[in-house]
Amino acid sequence: MDIKLVPATVTSVNEMCECGRRAFANDGLDNAVFPPRLRNPTNEEEIYKFRMERIGKRVQSPNWHYVLATTVPVDGHAQIVGYAGWVAPALGNESKHKQGNDLAKDQVEEQSQVAEAENFPNGMDIDAFNFAMETVEKAKKETLGEDEQKVWYLMSLAVDPEFAGRGIASSLVKWGLAKADRDGLPAYLESTPAAVGMYKRLGFEELRGLHVIKDNESYFLTVMKWMPDVGTDM
Numbered sequence: 001m002d003i004k005l006v007p008a009t010v011t012s013v014n015e016m017c018e019c020g021r022r023a024f025a026n027d028g029l030d031n032a033v034f035p036p037r038l039r040n041p042t043n044e045e046e047i048y049k050f051r052m053e054r055i056g057k058r059v060q061s062p063n064w065h066y067v068l069a070t071t072v073p074v075d076g077h078a079q080i081v082g083y084a085g086w087v088a089p090a091l092g093n094e095s096k097h098k099q100g101n102d103l104a105k106d107q108v109e110e111q112s113q114v115a116e117a118e119n120f121p122n123g124m125d126i127d128a129f130n131f132a133m134e135t136v137e138k139a140k141k142e143t144l145g146e147d148e149q150k151v152w153y154l155m156s157l158a159v160d161p162e163f164a165g166r167g168i169a170s171s172l173v174k175w176g177l178a179k180a181d182r183d184g185l186p187a188y189l190e191s192t193p194a195a196v197g198m199y200k201r202l203g204f205e206e207l208r209g210l211h212v213i214k215d216n217e218s219y220f221l222t223v224m225k226w227m228p229d230v231g232t233d234m
């Protein structure tokens with residue numbers, strides 16, 4: 001089946017949420033942040049709305065580049081089977097309206113996952129969420145230092161399990177690597193256990209493991225970086 005990559009729009013958000021929900025159903029961190037013990041039919045809707053609003057905001061942000069992988073139907077609806085959310089580096093030339101410090105400030109906010117407390121839905125373990133995001137943000141600062149915003153940052157990647165193992169995630173990652181290569185900048189991410197092998201195959205280096213779930217030493221995210229001169233078979 002042919003798959004094409006297209007930019008996300010606000011009309012894609014609902015289907016992206018569905019795709020993400022299926023992709024992350026068995027992910028340890030997602031299950032720690034939205035634990036089955038807290039969930040019920042009433043807050044399920046709230047959680048869905050929270051996810052929708054988050055993705056919707058990002059899709060409309062000039063710093064974010066959400067790329068969709070869709071099927072190419074002969075007729076009818078092109079199904080969204082995967083997506084990648086890349087945050088562009090703060091180079092001062094990504095927006096016609098904002099320059100220099102303003103853009104860098106926006107970028108710090110865009111790349112920060114720690115959400116406002118009042119936005120959190122019932123059914124979400126807020127402490128678990130903040131613990132994970134603070135760990136991730138601290139590691140990013142420590143790893144990249146003053147170049148923290150000078151990376152193509154892959155913040156979100158999901159492929160519908162029904163379409164796994166066909167190179168869809170790889171092509172979504174390569175989309176961002178081509179941008180990083182063009183800019184002569186690294187790409188950076190924190191990988192779930194499921195995706196480390198794929199990123200390594202694409203030329204990413206493993207830098208460190210992050211324990212992002214309190215009292216759980218067996219689940220960790222892997223900080224990974226791709227350098228433009230490392231090269232891949234793009």
Ligand SMILES: CC(C)(COP(=O)(O)OP(=O)(O)OC[C@H]1O[C@@H](n2cnc3c(N)ncnc32)[C@H](O)[C@@H]1OP(=O)(O)O)[C@@H](O)C(=O)NCCC(=O)NCCS
Binds near residue numbers: 158191
């Ligand atoms: C991890 C995830 C993104 C991988 O998506 P995917 O589309 O299946 O990934 P790919 O097909 O590009 O690569 C996966 C494997 O399929 C194999 N593969 C790639 N292209 C292939 C092809 N055309 N035919 C057969 N196999 C192929 C690769 O060997 C790869 O194996 P590896 O991981 O051992 O290197 C997806 O399973 C997912 O969404 N998981 C849950 C969410 C998640 O963990 N996201 C990552 C956040 S960092």
